[in-house]
Amino acid sequence: xxxxxxxxxxxxxxxxxxxxxxxxxxxxxxxxxxxxxxxxxxxxxxxxxxxxxxxxxxxxxxxxxxxxxxxxxxxxxxxxxxxxxxxxxxxxxxxxxxxxxxxxxxxxxxxxxxxxxxxxxxxxxxxxxxxxxxxxxxxxxxxxxxxxxxxxxxxxxxxxxxxxxxxxxxxxxxxxxxxxxxxxxxxxxxxxxxxxxxxxxxxxxxxxxxxxxxxxxxxxxxxxxxxxxxxxxxxxxxxxxxxxxxxxxxxxxxxxxxxxxxxxxxxxxxxxxxxxxxxxxxxxxxxxxxxxxxxxxxxxxxxxxxxxxxxxxxxxxxxxxxxxxxxxxxxxxxxxxxxxxxxxxxxxxxxxxxxxxxxxxxxxxxxxxxxxxxxxxxxxxxxxxxxxxxxxxxxxxxxxxxxxxxxxxxxxxxxxxxxxxxxxxxxxxxxxxxxxxxxxxxxxxxxxxxxxxxxxxxxxx
Numbered sequence: 381x382x383x384x385x386x387x388x389x390x391x392x393x394x395x396x397x398x399x400x401x402x403x404x405x406x407x408x409x410x411x412x413x414x415x416x417x418x419x420x421x422x423x424x425x426x427x428x429x430x431x432x433x434x435x436x437x438x439x440x441x442x443x444x445x446x447x448x449x450x451x452x453x454x455x456x457x458x459x460x461x462x463x464x465x466x467x468x469x470x471x472x473x474x475x476x477x478x479x480x481x482x483x484x485x486x487x488x489x490x491x492x493x494x495x496x497x498x499x500x501x502x503x504x505x506x507x508x509x510x511x512x513x514x515x516x517x518x519x520x521x522x523x524x525x526x527x528x529x530x531x532x533x534x535x536x537x538x539x540x541x542x543x544x545x546x547x548x549x550x551x552x553x554x555x556x557x558x559x560x561x562x563x564x565x566x567x568x569x570x571x572x573x574x575x576x577x578x579x580x581x582x583x584x585x586x587x588x589x590x591x592x593x594x595x596x597x598x599x600x601x602x603x604x605x606x607x608x609x610x611x612x613x614x615x616x617x618x619x620x621x622x623x624x625x626x627x628x629x630x631x632x633x634x635x636x637x638x639x640x641x642x643x644x645x646x647x648x649x650x651x652x653x654x655x656x657x658x659x660x661x662x663x664x665x666x667x668x669x670x671x672x673x674x675x676x677x678x679x680x681x682x683x684x685x686x687x688x689x690x691x692x693x694x695x696x697x698x699x700x701x702x703x704x705x706x707x708x709x710x711x712x713x714x715x716x717x718x719x720x721x722x723x724x725x726x727x728x729x730x731x732x733x734x735x736x737x738x739x740x741x742x743x744x745x746x747x748x749x750x751x752x753x754x755x756x757x758x759x760x761x762x763x764x765x766x767x768x769x770x771x772x773x774x775x776x777x778x779x780x781x782x783x784x785x786x787x788x789x790x791x792x793x794x795x796x797x798x799x800x801x802x803x804x805x806x807x808x809x810x811x812x813x814x815x816x817x818x819x820x821x822x823x824x825x826x827x828x829x830x831x832x833x834x835x836x837x838x839x840x841x
Contacts, residue, residue: 388531400424405528470494576606638786679757701770
C-alpha cells in the first residue's frame, strides 16, 4: 500500500495568487495502514471576509494568535513527504500549498490524486461528485463540515468506501488512469513528474537512433509544460506519430518562459538550431524572397525580386510579400498582372525591345502601357496599388528593440530574435553576438506583437 496524505485546506478565498490559507487538515495513512491526524490554524496575514467566516466557522479572532504559514511550513512538508497527495478538487488545495511554499522560496511538489476525478472514474453513472454529493451517496459521516480536518476525514472515508464497493482491479485501473507516474514508459525516470513545471514554456524530447545518443526528436510549446508532457505520455496518443514519438523518447528537457511570446520565439529558434527529426521539414529561408522596386526613370517603377537574407526586411527599402522561393513569387506576380490588366513587360515578366506590345496586350488583358496607351507613371501606380496589401512593415526603430513579458526581456533587431534575458545587464552580450539570419517564422511572430516593442537605447530598455 502506498503512503497517503488526505489533505484539506480552508482559505480566505478561491484564488491562490492573492488569498491565503487559514487552516490545514491532514490524515496520514502509512503503508502498513496506521493512521495519524493533524490540524493547524494558520494566520493568513489578512482579514477573512464575513461570508468565508460564516462558511467555515473560522473567524479573524481564531487565527489572530495562530502561527503564519512560514512557521508551520517545515511540519507540513514533513507530513506530506513521500506520500500521495489526495484531495477533493486537488488542484485547489495543491495550488494553494504550492503558492504558500513558493513565497518562502520553496518549490513544493508531490504526486497528486483528485478524488473528484476518482469518483467520476469509478461512478460514471452519477452526475454530481462534490463532497456533499459523496456524503449523501455513500453515507459518509460528516462532522464539522468545512473545517479542514473534518473534510480530510471525509476524503479518507471515501477512500475506504471505494475499497468496499469496487474490486481491486477496478480501483487499480482507475488509479493508473489518473496517476501520472503510471503513464510514463519504463525508460523514463518517474521522478521527472515531480520536477515538471506547471508553467508556459518549451519542451524538448530526446531519443537514440542508429547508435546516436541524445538525438533531438521533437521541440514543442505548451501553456502548461507539466500538463502537456503528462498528456503526451498518458497512453492516449491521438496519432501513430505521437505513439512512435513516445516510444523513442529517452530524455525530456524543458525551458520555462514568462508567456506566449517567449514560448513561440524559443520554440522557433530551437527548431532551427537543433533540427529535431520529428518536427517535420524546415522552411528553407535561404530562398525566401520579396518584391521591391527599382526606379527605372520616366515614372517607371520596375519590380525586382530580392532574397530576404541579402536585403534585410524592413531596414529601409519597401518590400512586398514574403515568398518561399522565386517560382512562387513570380507565379503570384503573374496572377496579379493578369487580374489588374498590367503589362507583362513593364512588370518584369517578359523581355522585349522598347515599344513592342507584350503578350498580354495582344490577348486583350493589358491596357497598353507597353505601346504608349498608358503612361509609365500610371502603370507603376496601379502595380504598386495592387501590391500594397502585401507591403511589409518597416523596422520602426533606429536600432534594436525589446519586448517585456513578465520578468523576461526579449531582444530584437531588424526582425531578428537575438535572445531573452531577465536583467538589462545581460543585453549587451546578446547585442555583441550579432544578428542571426532572417527567419520567416520569427518575423511572423514579432510582427504580430509589434505594438509591444520598445526601442532599446544605450543597452537599456
